Amino acid sequence: MAEVGGWIWGRNLRSFLELLSHYVGYHFDATDWDTVALAMEETNDEQADRWYSYPLVGDVHEVEVQLARSVGGDEVSVTVNGVATAELELRADTLLSAFATG
Numbered sequence: 001m002a003e004v005g006g007w008i009w010g011r012n013l014r015s016f017l018e019l020l021s022h023y024v025g026y027h028f029d030a031t032d033w034d035t036v037a038l039a040m041e042e043t044n045d046e047q048a049d050r051w052y053s054y055p056l057v058g059d060v061h062e063v064e065v066q067l068a069r070s071v072g073g074d075e076v077s078v079t080v081n082g083v084a085t086a087e088l089e090l091r092a093d094t095l096l097s098a099f100a101t102g
Helices: 010-024 030-040 086-099
Strands: 002-009 052-057 062-069 075-083
Touching: 002 010, 002 086, 010 030, 010 052, 010 062, 010 075, 010 086, 030 052, 030 062, 075 086
Parallel strands: none
Antiparallel strands: 002 075, 052 062, 062 075
């Protein structure tokens, strides 16, 4: 199992999670987003115990996404654990790159 990590802009978090969910075969809905958005308020990427972990259990894959807001910035640190295939690893890494721009 691989781990993919990086950062994205906070404004892109919902889109990132929706697309990653699609790739694992999970339907990420408004309730999921409300849960994540509320939890993100208390995160801090400088403290390991203040990261938020959210499982995405789909028909195809199961991953755990760990998230934390950057202190003093608009970035969100992201780690995707449990990446089981090279294809999913590439997709997760591509999403991180895409949502870290503009």
